[in-house]
Amino acid sequence: MNNPLVQLSGVKKSFGPVDVLKGIDLKVYPGKVTALVGDNGAGKSTLIKGLSGVQPYDEGVVLFEGQEVHLHTARQSSALGIEVVYQDLALCENLDIVQNMFLGREETSQLTLDESSMEYQAAKALQSLSVKTVKSVRQKVSSLSGGQRQTVAIARSVLRDAKLVILDEPTAALGVAQTEQVLNLVRRLADSGVAVLMISHNLVDVFQVADDIAVLYLGTMVAQLKTEETNHNDVIGYITGLKKL
Amino acid sequence: MSDVVPIKTGHEGSTADQFKAYFSRLRAGEMGAVPAVGAMLLLVILFSSLSPYFLTTLNIANLFVQTATILTMTVALVFVILIGEIDLSAGVTAGTGMAIFVKMNQVLPQYWIWNLAFAFLVGLAVGWFIGFFVAKIGVPSFVISLALYLALPGVMLIILGEGGVLRVEVPEIKAIMNQNLPGWAGWAMLAVCLVITTAMGLWDRGRRIKAQLPVRPLTLLWIKVAASGILGAAAIVLLNTNRSQNAFMPIAGVPLVIPMVLFILFACTFLLDRTRFGRHLFAVGGNPEAARRAGIKVARIRMMAFIICSTLAMMSGVFNISRIGNVESSAGRAIVLQGVAAAVVGGVSLFGGRGRVAHAALGAFVIAMIDNGLGLLGIPAGVNFIVTGGVLAVAATVDALARRRSGASLNRT
Known part of the structure; x- marks a missing residue:
């Protein structure tokens, strides 16, 4: 339990002359929510793009379950069980919840889509996250609220047996009640044993749901703290570069 | 694995519930075949009264x-x-x-x-x-x-x-x-269509039952088959009657x-x-x-x-x-x-x-x-x-408006 699922050490990435990541160390634990915070341009997006395989790191070691892995394509990451839930959601509004949850990996039997099996598993995945706000799994995504869409996107990663779920600002566009729903969902996701890495700008959300807080400042990891051992002001200090360990 | 799934699937409820759900979808802007059927009926009334x-x-x-x-x-x-x-x-x-x-x-x-x-x-x-x-x-x-x-x-x-x-x-x-097909072949064609409709309906239902999912009442399937049967039979009776204006050269059949x-x-x-x-x-x-x-x-x-x-x-x-x-x-x-x-x-x-x-x-x-x-x-x-051209313009406008409406319903949250 105390072994990190993912361990980054000395990860570097630069775009031409600009060093975006200057040797990052990060540990993400199973069953825990690790918040990744930092101001705009700190390198948060670049860090997760490397993990998702979209934009490989230039240097550094990535250990996944203790084994060194090389993430060069999204497919490789996906095969390891790394799923990214993007801010702009990546759902098809014209399809229903089940169809979206199985998009790209539809199950078939006798060469035709096995709708009943997919419907059952989708409902079970939502149920395992105690989702109660969704009326029907056959609702079109276009009829869902922002929070419900976020829920579907997160449940999709559960369905894919993800070991690490990376959430890119999951509450950015949501109202108060929906933010609460999604944060609860994130908590339950971690409690089910999944490692969660959550990018967020909202420190209230971070303190509510995260176990660990990792702070990036201009491409360096200035601190990785336990939530209970720190406070708002300290974290703001690290984010703005006024405070150093 | 026999836990009941509490999240609905749209297949629950009696026949009446299913009809209610259909009409609420219509009101929500998912009009499906309604505009086309409406236009067809209108045209039939218009043209049959004029010609x-x-x-x-x-x-x-x-x-x-x-x-x-x-x-x-x-x-x-x-x-x-x-x-x-x-x-x-x-x-x-x-x-x-x-x-x-x-x-x-x-x-x-x-x-x-x-x-x-x-x-x-x-x-x-x-x-x-x-x-x-x-x-x-x-x-x-x-x-x-x-x-x-x-x-x-x-x-x-x-x-x-x-x-x-x-x-x-x-x-x-x-x-x-x-x-044209001979008279009997028209009826055989209808029978094949109805058998396929029924078989596929029952097959889907069987799969759902096997997966322990709720199923729609069978009545709905029978209504669908009966409606297709009646419409199909009417068309075949019409097509199987002699429609030739020349008494020596009968034309009949599908x-x-x-x-x-x-x-x-x-x-x-x-x-x-x-x-x-x-x-x-x-x-x-x-x-x-x-x-x-x-x-x-x-x-x-x-x-x-x-x-x-x-x-x-x-x-x-x-x-x-x-x-x-x-x-x-x-x-x-x-x-x-x-x-x-x-x-x-x-x-x-x-x-x-x-x-x-x-x-x-x-x-x-x-x-x-x-x-x-x-x-x-x-x-x-x-x-x-x-x-x-006018019909195309009207239909495309309806399409754009329907899209705007479903877009507007998104932002209601």
Whole structure:
């Protein structure tokens, strides 16, 4: 339990002359929510793009379950069980919840889509996250609220047996009640044993749901703290570069 | 694994609940087949009150046959419209294929079936060509298909010669639109359709029961089968009565083209609703970026859509030459726009991702009825074009408004 699922050490990435990541160390634990915070341009997006395989790191070691892995394509990451839930959601509004949850990996039997099996598993995945706000799994995504869409996107990663779920600002566009729903969902996701890495700008959300807080400042990891051992002001200090360990 | 799933699936409740759910979907803007059926009823009332010939058995049979060509073109176009693209050249592609077909028949009449197969290969190649430019190079489909719309009539002109018209000499091809099934075969066709509908309904139900999912009441399936049975039986009784105006040459029976069209409808519906390819086509039409991130090969799906469209359009070309008996260099120019109009009237969204083959088929009936009815009334062809254009404009407006409405309902949260 105390072994990190993912361990980054000395990860570097630069775009031409600009060093975006200057040797990052990060540990993400199973069953825990690790918040990744930092101001705009700190390198948060670049860090997760490397993990998702979209934009490989230039240097550094990535250990996944203790084994060194090389993430060069999204497919490789996906095969390891790394799923990214993007801010702009990546759902098809014209399809229903089940169809979206199985998009790209539809199950078939006798060469035709096995709708009943997919419907059952989708409902079970939502149920395992105690989702109660969704009326029907056959609702079109276009009829869902922002929070419900976020829920579907997160449940999709559960369905894919993800070991690490990376959430890119999951509450950015949501109202108060929906933010609460999604944060609860994130908590339950971690409690089910999944490692969660959550990018967020909202420190209230971070303190509510995260176990660990990792702070990036201009491409360096200035601190990785336990939530209970720190406070708002300290974290703001690290984010703005006024405070150093 | 026997825990009851508390999240609803839309299959719960009595027959009455299901009807209620249907009407609430209608109110929410998912109108489905309603506009097309409404327009059909309106046109039937209008034309039958204006022309005593409209509802004669002869004209009804004619209407079915006329619809077949437009309908096949519409179904072909549905594949590209669903991914948010357009193929303006589908009609002239069919015309070119048929010109090649009849030209080759002049040289090798005994191999007409191979010549026909070659024409379909031409359709496939044109579809591949458009798909390549759209999916791999990024040329807008409107532009590349417009280029072909301008170029292919030239190809036809070269094949057929200046002002050339070639007659279709193959009796098998001419039979499609002009020969009829014997009376019993019409009834057998209906029986096969009903058996397939019932079997597929029961099969889906069985799968759901096996997965311990809630199922809709069986009554709904029986209502569906009974309704199709009654409508189908009415059509077959009409078509099986003698509709000839010449007492010495009786004409009766279901035209041969009808089972062919039914098969096309069945196959395309099956492909779109029950296969991974169909699902991916809808996904690409709804949100290509989401489809790409889900691991769908978007470019391949796009190419396939254009290939299916052009190949199926060739079938519409076959029906067309069977009916008019010849190929001329302007073949297929008008029908593609009728096909687009029919698809949109049938609720297929020009923005992509929304629409059903069966509804598009109803749209094709509407467009064919306008053609047929105005023709019976002796109204000049110019008016016909204006009316068809007007219907397309109205349908596209309804499509845009429906989209805005569903967009507005998103922001309600």
